[in-house]
Amino acid sequence: MPIEIFEMERMQSTWENIVDYDLSESGVRPLTLRELMEMGFDLDAFLDVPLGYSQSNGTLELREALAALYKGSTVDHIEVTNGTSEANFLVALSQIRAGDRFALETPNYMQLWGVPRALGADTRTFRLRPEACWEPDWDEFDRAIEGGARMVYVSNPNNPTGSVLSDAAMKRIVEGVERAGALLLADEVYQGAEITGPRTKSFWGMSDRVVVTSGLSKAWGIPGVRIGWIVGPKKLIAECWAQHDYLTIGPNKLSDRLARVAVEPANREKCYARTRELLGKNIEIARQWVRGFGGFLEWREPRAGAIALMKYHASVPSLELCQRIRERQSTLIVPGKQLGIEGHVRIWLGGREDYLKEGLRRVAEELKPLVVNS
Numbered sequence: 001m002p003i004e005i006f007e008m009e010r011m012q013s014t015w016e017n018i019v020d021y022d023l024s025e026s027g028v029r030p031l032t033l034r035e036l037m038e039m040g041f042d043l044d045a046f047l048d049v050p051l052g053y054s055q056s057n058g059t060l061e062l063r064e065a066l067a068a069l070y071k072g073s074t075v076d077h078i079e080v081t082n083g084t085s086e087a088n089f090l091v092a093l094s095q096i097r098a099g100d101r102f103a104l105e106t107p108n109y110m111q112l113w114g115v116p117r118a119l120g121a122d123t124r125t126f127r128l129r130p131e132a133c134w135e136p137d138w139d140e141f142d143r144a145i146e147g148g149a150r151m152v153y154v155s156n157p158n159n160p161t162g163s164v165l166s167d168a169a170m171k172r173i174v175e176g177v178e179r180a181g182a183l184l185l186a187d188e189v190y191q192g193a194e195i196t197g198p199r200t201k202s203f204w205g206m207s208d209r210v211v212v213t214s215g216l217s218k219a220w221g222i223p224g225v226r227i228g229w230i231v232g233p234k235k236l237i238a239e240c241w242a243q244h245d246y247l248t249i250g251p252n253k254l255s256d257r258l259a260r261v262a263v264e265p266a267n268r269e270k271c272y273a274r275t276r277e278l279l280g281k282n283i284e285i286a287r288q289w290v291r292g293f294g295g296f297l298e299w300r301e302p303r304a305g306a307i308a309l310m311k312y313h314a315s316v317p318s319l320e321l322c323q324r325i326r327e328r329q330s331t332l333i334v335p336g337k338q339l340g341i342e343g344h345v346r347i348w349l350g351g352r353e354d355y356l357k358e359g360l361r362r363v364a365e366e367l368k369p370l371v372v373n374s
């Protein structure tokens with residue numbers, strides 16, 4: 001299947017391990033294996049476990065634990081995957097055919113821009129509006145699904161805005177999806193990474209047309225374990241499993257075991273609390289930094305997630321700006337262009353405080369001359 005380059009992921013994989021300061025990330029500083037041992041992972045017992053294949057759709061124990069998080073679901077409503085990205089990929093691969101209509105909100109994590117296009121779908125976007133607390137532009141939403149659609153994709157909480165949809169907006173999206181006879185793919189990988197406010201509600205249960213994807217990468221802070229999942233109608237899950245057999249067969253044994261520890265209710269809350277504490281401190285650092293620009297930078301503070309989307313008041317394209325920052329300051333941030341929103345940059349808030357401060361100082365070195373000229 002020919003597919004266009006996933007620009008943001010490629011930019012990250014090329015540079016993230018080379019630069020001095022990587023502020024292109026989007027999760028919190030990851031947990032270590034030792035920290036997972038402190039939460040109950042028995043490393044010593046695992047040393048004697050034969051490293052055979054694991055249950056390819058996720059062990060029963062892990063699927064039972066995950067089913068407990070999504071009211072009304074059972075182990076047959078769940079497929080465990082290699083990260084949320086594989087979860088999204090399997091849903092698209094199993095459901096999208098050439099000529100289908102696919103609608104996604106922008107800005108967004110652009111995986112489900114490239115994949116449906118590669119599958120031959122008529123892929124359309126509808127914008128989130130900053131002036132409306134990043135709620136969708138409803139005219140664009142209606143146009144994107146007008147006459148029927150196969151799938152609508154949202155990330156909620158959203159990457160890169162960190163915004164959370166209101167109950168009314170969620171309801172309106174579901175109504176549109178039902179009207180269009182579509183499926184709603186709700187990517188909820190940032191659920192649990194709320195900096196302020198209550199836990200983000202899941203779309204799960206709002207309609208039998210809802211499919212949820214999520215994983216341990218963001219709110220839990222364990223992306224390296226590469227565990228994600230799909231929660232959906234049984235038939236769709238069976239279709240995803242069929243694709244999975246051809247793709248990676250399944251997640252590895254160690255990851256499945258680690259995930260079982262992480263998703264235990266007490267550990268899950270511990271991980272979420274760690275994320276909230278870390279982000280609560282770092283957002284204050286970002287606030288002060290933004291203030292120092294006296295209006296040149298504009299943002300709506302994220303409600304969830306370790307990312308801040310900032311609009312800059314200068315005409316330089318975001319790709320050029322970020323390249324300059326990388327070359328001169330050895331610091332990586334994400335150009336808005338790669339997220340479907342020009343004139344913005346995305347900055348990671350999830351690292352150590354001193355790391356964030358020095359990364360921001362370096363970014364400022366390149367932004368300040370623009371302030372003078374703006």
Ligand SMILES: Cc1ncc(COP(=O)(O)O)c(C=O)c1O
Nearest residue numbers: 026083084085109155159215217
């Ligand atoms: C909205 C969204 N979905 C999926 C992913 C991929 O997550 P994972 O590391 O679990 O594959 C990301 C990563 O940034 C993301 O932001």
